[in-house]
Amino acid sequence: MTEQDRGHGPRRVTRARLYEQLMERILEFIDEEGLAPGDRLPSERDLAEQFGVSRATLAQALVALEVLGVIDVRHGTGAVLVYRPNATTLLRQLNDHRSLLPEIVEARSTVEVKLAALAAERRTEQDLAAIDAAIEVMAGEIEQGGRGVGGDERFHGAITQAAHSGVLAQMMDFLSERIRETRIESLGQPGRPEVSLEAHRAIAEGIRRGDPDEAAQAMQRHIDVVSDVPLLRDAAG
Amino acid sequence: MTEQDRGHGPRRVTRARLYEQLMERILEFIDEEGLAPGDRLPSERDLAEQFGVSRATLAQALVALEVLGVIDVRHGTGAVLVYRPNATTLLRQLNDHRSLLPEIVEARSTVEVKLAALAAERRTEQDLAAIDAAIEVMAGEIEQGGRGVGGDERFHGAITQAAHSGVLAQMMDFLSERIRETRIESLGQPGRPEVSLEAHRAIAEGIRRGDPDEAAQAMQRHIDVVSDVPLLRDAAG
DNA sequence: ACTCTGCTAGTGGCCTAGCCTCCTAGACTC
């Protein structure tokens, strides 16, 4: 994984920064040394010297690895390996952020449609109230000139809740971080917030009537519209 | 989300590092200023002065936010907001890394059992060959004193492939990063690699015979055993 | 012998100061 490999989309022409290269080197090091979870890495001073960089830069690389959950840096002790990383997987996951979007949307589609159907079958009165409240919030935001982002998230959260499926909720959690990116892009387009609001009302109606098919179809239509954003068309092309 | 909230499990008594606190402050700042994707943050020098920290520390915080996909730091230009983060969600996701493990295992269980059943129905001859090859790899690794980590991953990858379900494969991708953590812990325990190898053979047999129930049950038993590691018992308690 | 305590070497945390490279807006030239 060298500098040349980075030019995925049209953007991101910036050169790889030192801390990024360092991460790769450190991952290689972990691999070569056969370090296992719980093992300690050499001291910052040693690593910095070994790789020929300053401690400040090395610290950046360690922060990055810590954020990724690879190591745990402990004051006075050192950096402890949390899990044995597969370097290729880890780095590709970082770099392909954008090109993964289409597949993420596909996964979102599947899960959220299923959630809508389940919600229609399992929703309690409280769930319905939460869904209505979310719609009200979004309507209020739009009325005040906003994009309705808060209400949008709230709505999808309420649907997830109403489905009463821990595992699927789980899935949505993992997807949600990336979904938020597309959702905001979409709501930013002229007229989109109003359209989404109407779609939400249709979905809610299906859930209220306890009709899984209607709810699922409404959700599918909604997602098809929302997913049609420039960001995606770029990534897919 | 202040320092006091951090004491989730029994571990992690270490004080929040400055860069972590800084991340929160920066996220708040983004929120207060109402910055949208594409907007630029103030310069490092300004931010460092404003928050009363050195540029080096600020740089660490920026690296962390970059790894999380919140910003894109460009040489000569500045830090550009990539997406509008929901601070609470983002930070909880970081801190709860460990406490999420039981639910992750639950999700893994559901998906992988389903994958095994699908594989039994849909596998091609090539899929079977890949599964057998993975088992051979793992056997070889164990014979040479290894823990069979490579073969283990390969096996589960082959199962996923044989299920011929893009979306579920997707799900496994998102879960796999965290799963690897538990898988390695498990294989590290004495005698575990051999047990896992036998379990793999049983699963493969079910898939070969085209029996979804047998394959699914074998996978379920396998996961139940593998999931029983100290890391999890700690987190659950 | 055992336990407890205090010390100390080594670790990460953070800062200051500085120089380099890179980007870009605006002045300048044609």
Place this chain on the structure above:
DNA sequence: GAGTCTAGGAGGCTAGGCCACTAGCAGAGT
């Protein structure tokens, strides 16, 4: 008006230093 040049400001990175914390060990006390 279009292209070119340049200076200011942005991040990238280094060097060196001091402080806070951890853990292990030596010695005092039992």
